[in-house]
Ligand SMILES: Nc1nc2c(ncn2[C@@H]2O[C@H](COP(=O)(O)OP(=O)(O)OP(=O)(O)O)[C@@H](O)[C@H]2O)c(=O)[nH]1
């Protein structure tokens with residue numbers, strides 16, 4: 078029993094366990110077989126008949142051994158085309174078993190008309206297209222096969238079922254294609270993040286920002302920074318090894334120090350960005366708050382241009398937080414409508430008020446809506462007064478209830494507007510002024526794009542940059558006599574920056590990052 082268990086463990090751990098080869102043309106299991114003729118499309122022999130390992134009484138292979146992965150890369154459902162992607166050293170094995178075209182071997186990177194056939198029955202599953210990408214010139218750097226078939230539930234499942242019949246294949250894990258691209262050196266972590274952001278982009282600004290990362294702009298910037306830190310470190314290392322005045326000219330230590338001071342300033346300028354990059358990527362979190370019945374939910378509906386929130390004349394209508402993602406003048410904004418702030422004995426409303434207070438704390442921006450009626454000699458009601466800071470935007474609503482136009486104009490000011498959401502008066506002015514204020518605050522242009530491309534687009538980048546800044550500070554705090562210690566601090570600083578692009582020590586972030594990807598990407 079124990080021996081059997083040990084054997085099973087050994088079996089599942091070793092992806093290259095020498096042993097029986099699963100099918101006529103798919104010898105993937107042993108290292109010594111990696112370059113056997115059947116693996117390479119250019120020496121391949123088409124398989125004949127049934128080759129299932131199970132059928133031939135051979136062992137079923139572990140996932141590690143079935144290293145060629147497949148998945149549907151397009152959304153499931155009815156559409157013109159669906160793409161099933163296959164990647165791994167046996168992608169050609171898949172081609173030879175499933176693709177029937179005029180060619181005996183595929184011409185790499187050329188799309189071919191073909192019939193997709195079932196490897197066991199030989200039955201035709203679909204009439205489609207196939208393209209074979211010879212590694213390393215492929216997305217994953219491995220051999221990749223794409224089957225372009227008609228998108229329909231039955232067709233897709235029949236092709237996936239056919240793939241599951243091949244003993245050397247297994248379904249891909251979420252994000253596994255992109256992970257292989259990273260591991261193969263095709264993409265660094267910033268490009269992986271960019272790719273996900275590009276797929277998720279909903280505004281033009283987000284699309285352009287993500288595209289820059291995919292193109293390698295973020296990677297290049299962090300790499301330049303890392304190289305510069307290593308440059309300083311190299312000077313210190315030279316001094317440690319040879320000593321100033323002997324083989325090394327004078328002033329090298331000071332040079333390294335001055336350069337480190339400059340780098341520290343550069344990092345600081347990246348960090349002091351009002352989180353523009355992160356906000357552009359994920360959306361600005363805006364919380365609408367104010368006393369009950371002020372018109373907060375009416376404002377949300379006006380911004381969304383639909384009846385998203387319940388609006389009634391009853392104070393305390395909104396109890397919970399209602400969140401909507403909107404595009405305000407090209408800026409992605411996540412707007413939260415909240416319960417009106419007041420003292421209440423109603424336990425449900427009390428929870429709502431508590432949540433509203435938390436939402437104000439968590440927001441990037443807060444917009445206070447107050448009814449003109451509730452102002453006491455132009456003073457804010459006591460329920461909201463303590464929450465209003467210089468950063469708070471204010472909308473004085475229900476201007477239609479105030480007869481005196483002088484009072485209305487006295488309420489207006491920087492980041493303060495008056496509206497009647499009922500009559501529509503002042504709403505155009507408010508929208509234009511509010512969008513302009515956001516753009517001013519986050520240095521965005523008219524398309525909602527950053528005037529200066531933000532360096533940091535992910536919280537992860539910020540964490541590593543802050544860490545690098547601390548190590549450089551620690552180096553600057555050392556004296557020339559403590560040069561060995563100082564060099565160590567710079568080594569850590571370079572390492573911290575390297576973690577952004579994944580040059581070193583990234584295992585801990587990999588799982589978290591690729592988990593966010595869908596299967597097939
Ligand atoms: N006269 C007038 N009434 C308005 C205006 N805006 C909204 N109202 C009305 O005021 C009432 C309350 O509006 P809501 O949008 O529900 O207010 P709220 O701030 O969300 O209220 P709570 O959810 O209870 O905190 C409704 O009857 C609206 O039709 C306005 O500009 N003028």
Ligand SMILES: [Mg+2]
Nearest residue numbers: 373374394395
């Ligand atoms: Mg409401």
